Amino acid sequence: MTAVAAGPQAPAPDPGTVRGRVALTHRLAERGVDRVLLLAVPGVLALVALFCYPFLYGLQLSFQPAHGGVLGAYRAFFADPFARKSIWQTFALAIPASLINVGASVPISYRMRREFRGKRLLLAVLVVPITLGTVLTAEGIGEFYGPAGWFNRTLHLLGLSSSPVKLTMNYTGVLLSLVISGFPFAYLLIHSYLSGIHPSMEKAAATLGADWWQRFRYVTLPLLAPGLMTTFCLTFVMTFAVFPSALMVGDPDGSTHVISIEAYEAALQRFDYAQGCADAMIMTALMLAVIVAVTALRSRLYTGTTGGKG
């Protein structure tokens, strides 16, 4: 009996494991894990090698400064009033610039949410400053808003000012460059969010007797709010990292000594990589803190359907 039973049982483990393997791959496939995922491997590997590894390397390097112990580089940053002040100066530029860009985009794009002749041309022209790049924008700002530039000449001609207004090589110059390159960015994003809200929603509100302000305040704005938050985040990231224009039309040793300049000077002018990496980590942490705060706020907002595009 036992021998007979053992006979057919002998090969049994084999199909058993095969069935087990099949079952495993099958179970995985049911959850979406199959060979198609291998396609993502090169991209993920590249990002790990070129983004995660350098970032972690920089993080551990920032804990190994030449002197001052493990936290020496961070202590050095916060002990130096000039370096510490760069945080405040970065926020003093980034927050007003983002608020201006997003704040001006909302009414303008709301006004222009419908199709009209020349809209595509308008959108195309708005792309121009984004593609100009910060360097050319800064160069142009230096000449246009400079003491002998057209802007001051026009003011003089209109009798608005007797002596040239100093608009460049200071805080205003950087703010101008951030608005010129950032406003179109914010406008195009908000425009695309607005066009994703189905017009029938507003029509329904209008049917119920809402005037334009009520329609904006209670229908469009709540639907737009998550998009506004995202736009604010992206604009903030751009303005927070302001670098070339802070050097070129700002006052890099004074009122526009932003944190990116501090990090750049530490790493590539003083060749103190540990300090430079520490500054970069502080910069990332500050920026992520703002993004997490805005995202947390965003998650409390309505995130359902916006009716899609009509």
Add this chain to the structure above:
Amino acid sequence: MSGQALRHDDQGRDQLGRNELGQPRMRLAMRPGAWLTWGVLAFFFINLLGVITTVVLNSVGRQWFSTWLPTGWTGSWYSEAWSEFNLGQVLIATLEITLAVVAVSLVIATPASYALARRSFPGKKALSILIALPILVPPIAYGIPLATVLYKFHLAGSLTGVILANLVPSIPFVVFTMTPFIEQIDPKIEQAARVCGAGTMTVLTRVLAPLLVPGLLAAGILVLVRTFGMFELTFLTSGPTSQTLIVALFSAVNSAGIRTSQSIDAMAVLYTATMAVLLVIALRFVNPTQLIARTSD
């Protein structure tokens, strides 16, 4: 239809109904707001035009100190800029870098976006965050550690180093541009091809590739435009022979001293002109909003 229904309503709704249809009554009521909107936009465009025109005029002017227009015109700043800044070599380096970044990021990121578009798997959210991070973190913040690592491997300053650095934001960008393109291709098309006996290669080359060409073009051009304009990463990782045009422009401005602003502006105009050509090409294939974010349509 709804407009008709509204017109039969009471007086107030009649107005609103017409408003929604964009009838003249609304324009009258909105006039101050509309004026303000157009005024702000016009002011913005005038300033933008002024900024660009000043640079262009300065690059063709003989001298420009305290007058409305330069005194005398000349094209010599261009030839001067060309030889002074070694622009031929800079342009070749720029071309090599941008084309390499476009090719490599398309090859690496398109399969990844296929996987992301077609499968939902555990950890997909974490993977999406990993891919979004290089777009969210400012280039300067990860550029400095990246430059440090590239110096360690003796890649900083070389074309390879600049290409590697520029891949970091380009790969996520291609993924975010391509994923919606792939999502809109019905998987049933692939399944139908397989039922008809097509192998993986045939499905790829005969079914998927032709459908993906518009997406690949859009993503490629967007990456091209962004790499061409990417200042921070190239600036941090490039050496004398691997500068792109925008970095060469910045170095020229920052070490100005003896250089005339006109020849710098001539270089800036060359940059803008190149960018304008790329832009015109790009706008033939993509929606303006795609230049800055993933498509939301």
